[in-house]
Amino acid sequence: MNHIHIKEVDRDTRELLQENFICSKCGKCCSMTLVVSNYDILKIKKQGYTDFYEQDILGRNVLKMNNDKCIFLKEVDGSFLCAVYEVRPKGCSDYPFFNNILMECDAVEK
Numbered sequence: 001m002n003h004i005h006i007k008e009v010d011r012d013t014r015e016l017l018q019e020n021f022i023c024s025k026c027g028k029c030c031s032m033t034l035v036v037s038n039y040d041i042l043k044i045k046k047q048g049y050t051d052f053y054e055q056d057i058l059g060r061n062v063l064k065m066n067n068d069k070c071i072f073l074k075e076v077d078g079s080f081l082c083a084v085y086e087v088r089p090k091g092c093s094d095y096p097f098f099n100n101i102l103m104e105c106d107a108v109e110k
């Protein structure tokens with residue numbers, strides 16, 4: 001995996017960026033290891049999915065990957081879409097904003 005750039009931002013900056021954020025559906029954030037909570041797992045299971053997560057070496061539950069991409073990532077006409085978008089894990093819906101940390105994302109001004 002490539003090195004991921006993160007940046008610290010203050011609350012006002014984060015809120016401003018978040019208000020104007022429009023995901024470009026590049027799919028890059030779906031090639032990172034994503035830790036899921038029990039609640040995330042439950043929501044996805046309710047959609048009928050069963051074999052979609054595993055434990056990493058630290059014992060955390062993470063989404064399974066296929067060719068270095070999340071198994072739920074689908075490419076449609078050059079855009080990347082999430083097969084479980086409505087019930088996607090919190091880490092996915094929050095991305096790239098995590099409190100004062102701004103993760104690498106092409107749709108956010110550097």
Ligand code: SF4
Nearest residue numbers: 023024026027029105
């Ligand atoms: S990296 Fe940013 S622009 Fe690309 S899919 Fe993720 S949130 Fe959207």
Ligand code: SF4
Nearest residue numbers: 030070072073082092
């Ligand atoms: S669950 Fe959806 S949004 Fe989250 S990493 Fe997988 S494809 Fe991307």
